[in-house]
Amino acid sequence: MQADFKALSFIGKIKTRVHGNKKAYVVQPDLCHACGLCVTACPEKAIKLKKV
Ligand code: SF4
Numbered sequence: 001m002q003a004d005f006k007a008l009s010f011i012g013k014i015k016t017r018v019h020g021n022k023k024a025y026v027v028q029p030d031l032c033h034a035c036g037l038c039v040t041a042c043p044e045k046a047i048k049l050k051k052v
Contacts, residue, residue, distance in 0.1 A: 004023070015044075
């Protein structure tokens with residue numbers, strides 16, 4: 001987790017601190033069926049669906 005934090009941009013680090021050091025992770029990507037609801041729901045526009 002500390003390595004993930006270090007990889008963030010300056011703004012990303014500030015946003016992370018403001019939000020209690022929490023970040024989104026895809027825990028089980030094999031269960032995602034690309035409905036796009038999380039993309040629509042995120043107010044920060046932080047989620048994108050990509051072709052694999
Ligand atoms: S696109 Fe987002 S909301 Fe839809 S299944 Fe995948 S992770 Fe869940």
